Amino acid sequence: MTSSAGSEHAKEWKQETWVVAAGRAVEPGAPLNVPLVPASNFILGGGRVYARDEGTPTWEALEEIVGGLEGGRAVAFSSGMAAIAAVFDQLPAGAVVVLPDDCYQGVAHLAAHGAAKGRWSVQRLPVEDTAAWLGAAKYADLLWLESPSNPLLAVADLPAICAAPRKPGAIVAVDNTFATPLNQKPLDMGATVSVQSATKFIGGHSDLLAGVATTRDERLWQALRTARELAGATPGALEAFLAVRGARTLALRLERAQHNALVLAQRLVRHPLVSVVRYPGLPSHPTYATARRVLKGFGTIISFDLKGDAAFADAVCRHVRLIRHATSLGAVESTMERRAAIPGQEHLPATLLRLSVGIEDADDLWADLDGAIRAAAAGA
Ligand SMILES: *Cc1c(COP(=O)(O)O)cnc(C)c1O
Numbered sequence: 001m002t003s004s005a006g007s008e009h010a011k012e013w014k015q016e017t018w019v020v021a022a023g024r025a026v027e028p029g030a031p032l033n034v035p036l037v038p039a040s041n042f043i044l045g046g047g048r049v050y051a052r053d054e055g056t057p058t059w060e061a062l063e064e065i066v067g068g069l070e071g072g073r074a075v076a077f078s079s080g081m082a083a084i085a086a087v088f089d090q091l092p093a094g095a096v097v098v099l100p101d102d103c104y105q106g107v108a109h110l111a112a113h114g115a116a117k118g119r120w121s122v123q124r125l126p127v128e129d130t131a132a133w134l135g136a137a138k139y140a141d142l143l144w145l146e147s148p149s150n151p152l153l154a155v156a157d158l159p160a161i162c163a164a165p166r167k168p169g170a171i172v173a174v175d176n177t178f179a180t181p182l183n184q185k186p187l188d189m190g191a192t193v194s195v196q197s198a199t200k201f202i203g204g205h206s207d208l209l210a211g212v213a214t215t216r217d218e219r220l221w222q223a224l225r226t227a228r229e230l231a232g233a234t235p236g237a238l239e240a241f242l243a244v245r246g247a248r249t250l251a252l253r254l255e256r257a258q259h260n261a262l263v264l265a266q267r268l269v270r271h272p273l274v275s276v277v278r279y280p281g282l283p284s285h286p287t288y289a290t291a292r293r294v295l296k297g298f299g300t301i302i303s304f305d306l307k308g309d310a311a312f313a314d315a316v317c318r319h320v321r322l323i324r325h326a327t328s329l330g331a332v333e334s335t336m337e338r339r340a341a342i343p344g345q346e347h348l349p350a351t352l353l354r355l356s357v358g359i360e361d362a363d364d365l366w367a368d369l370d371g372a373i374r375a376a377a378a379g380a
Contacts, residue, residue: 009021009022010022010068010071015069015181015182015251016251016252018065018068018069019065019069019247019248019249019250019251020248022061022064022065022068023060023061023062023064023065023244024061034057034058034061034241034244035057035058035241036058036237036238036241037056037057037058037237038237038238039051039056039237040052042054051234052228052229052232052234053229055076056237056240058237058240058241058244059076059234059235059240061240061244062074062076062198062202062210062212062235062240062243062244062247063075063076063212065244065247066181066196066198066202066212066214066247067212067214069181069182069185070176070181070185070186070187070194070196070214071181071185071187071188071214071216072187072194072214072215072216072221073214073215073216073218073221074212074213074214075212075213075214075221075224075225075228076198076210076211076212076235076240076243077210077211077212077213077228077233077234077235078209078210078211078233078234078235078236078239079197079199079209079210079211079233080106080177080195080196080197080198080199080200080209080210080211081106081107081110081197081211082211082228082231082233083195083196083197083211083212083213083224083233084106084107084110084175084195084211084213085110085227085231085233086213086224086227086228086231086233087142087171087173087193087195087213087224088110088111088114088142089227089231090171090220090223090224090227091119091120091141091142091171092141093119093120094119094120094121095119095120095121095141095142096120096121096123096139096140096141096142097111097114097115097120097121097122097123097140097141097142097144098122098123098124098125098133098136098140098142098143098144099111099122099123099124099125099144100124100125100126100127100144100145100146100147100149100154100156101124101125101126101127102127102146102149102150102151102152102154103144103146103149103150103175104146104150104175104177104197105150105342105344105345107144107146107175108344109344111144120141120142123136123140126154127145127146127147127149127152127154127155127156127287128154128155128156128157128286128287128290130156130157130160130161133145133156133157133160133161133164134160134161134164137161137164137165137166137167137170137172138165138166138167139167140166140167140170141167141169141170141171142170142171142172142173143161143166143170143171143172143173144173144175145158145161145162145172145173145174145175145186145191146174146175146177146178147174147175147176147178147179147184147294148178148179148280148291148295148299148301149178150178150301150354151301151303151339151348151352151354152278152303152348153178153278153279153280153285153299153301153302153303154286154287155280155287155290155291155294155295156287156290156294157290157293157294158174158184158186158189158191158294159189159190159293159294162174162186162189162190162191163189163190170192171192171193171220172190172191172192172193173191173192173193173194173195174186174191174193174194174195175195175197176194176195176196177195177196177197177200177201177330178299178301178329179295179299180196180201180202180250180254180299180330181194181196181214182250182251182254182296182297183254183295183296183297183298183299184294184295184296187214187215187216192215192217192220193213193214193215193217193220193224194213194214194215195211195212195213195214196211196212196213196214197210197211198210198211198212198243199211199328199330200328200329200330200331201250201253201254201300201330202243202246202247202250203239203242203243203246203247203330203331204246204247204249204250204253204330204331204332205242205246205331205332206326206328206331206333206335207242208236208238208239208242208243208246209239210235210236210239210240210243253332253359254297254300255297256359257300257357257358257359258297258298258299258300259362260300260357260358260359260360260362260365261279261281261298261299261300261301261302261357262279262281262298263362263366264302264355264357264362264365264366264369265277265279265281265282265302265304266282267366267370268302268304268369269282269284271370271373272307273306273307273308273373273374273377274304274305274306274307274373275305275306275307275351276304276305276349277302277303277304278302278303278304279298279301279302279303280295280298280299281298281299300329300330300356300357300358301329301354301355301356301357302354302355302357303339303352303353303354303355304352304353304355305349305351305352305353306351306353306373307351308351308377309350309351310338310340310341310350310351312351312376312377313338313350313351313352313353314338314341315375315376316353316372316373316376317336317337317338317353317372318376319371319372319373319375319376319380320336320368320369320372321368321372322334322360322364322365322368323335323336323355323365323368323369323372324336325337327342328356329354329356330356331356331358332358332359333358333360334355334356334357334358334360334365335355335356335358336353336354336355336356337353337354338351338352338353339352339353339354340352355369
């Protein structure tokens with residue numbers, strides 16, 4: 001991106017500035033904003049031939065923004081899972097994959113699917129068992145980390161794990177979706193690749209699917225580009241445009257939602273009908289000490305358990321009005337769901353509600369949540 005306003009400023013500007021300024025053209029007369037370029041092919045002679053191979057200016061703007069935040073070179077994909085699948089695609093036959101015991105269900109399914117086909121073997125380790133991860137680094141071909149984890153919000157000691165001596169050629173990948181690159185920079189800690197589901201915080205408005213993988217390893221960057229090209233896992237033009245638009249307010253949204261999340265988590269702790277509150281910013285959280293050391297901010301996701309049964313938790317989800325009963329996370333609007341209701345997630349506490357806190361007013365959110373819990377308890 002020779003025309004970009006940003007590349008030379010990635011280190012000089014604060015990340016709050018970067019998300020606003022990066023990826024824009026600088027030539028006089030060029031559109032101030034990143035244009036939506038719906039193009040499959042380009043006039044020959046300019047270097048860009050076919051979008052699936054060389055990309056488009058809109059994808060590149062998204063890659064520049066996220067790459068600058070993560071501190072590496074980025075490749076944009078059609079979804080977070082497409083970015084993740086491209087990382088798994090790098091593994092040699094018979095590889096050893098190590099996953100957290102708590103992680104995004106799609107990743108666990110992808111790993112299990114490949115294991116069932118005989119492509120690799122999978123081992124699961126507790127997120128917080130740093131010693132076990134350091135041991136696994138010696139033999140694993142892929143250490144897949146997700147921190148904070150979904151949905152239990154355990155925080156891994158990434159600086160220790162990413163810096164550990166590892167098998168030559170091994171990949172240490174971090175799913176950095178929950179932290180966002182504003183709160184955590186896995187590449188600075190020594191990870192090989194950091195992955196974002198841009199569907200979540202980067203986009204931030206529940207209106208697109210996209211993913212981004214970022215690395216400092218030039219060969220891996222090339223290989224991820226090749227994986228995208230061969231699998232055809234390319235972002236849509238509109239999706240990339242919307243992800244860029246969303247990223248402009250990422251810092252603001254995160255700051256506000258994080259503030260709201262801490263307020264709600266602290267109030268939930270004192271709620272008579274709530275038994276457990278998991279939020280990395282609560283001193284009672286099992287990995288609070290690690291979170292304080294590793295994360296710049298504690299994020300916007302809370303998982304809490306209700307006193308009662310699954311039917312009670314489902315009733316709470318039916319009673320919220322401002323908070324929407326929906327899956328996914330990281331958007332301007334707050335969403336909540338009972339995770340154990342999802343096929344494959346039955347191992348989770350039956351009443352666990354995962355709340356993705358948005359940018360609404362904290363008191364309005366609390367009134368809605370507390371009101372829904374009380375109405376459900378009253379059998380309304
Ligand atoms: C949503 C999500 C993904 C998958 O991203 P998609 O864009 O839905 O493909 C991966 N990891 C985490 C932590 C997520 O929340």
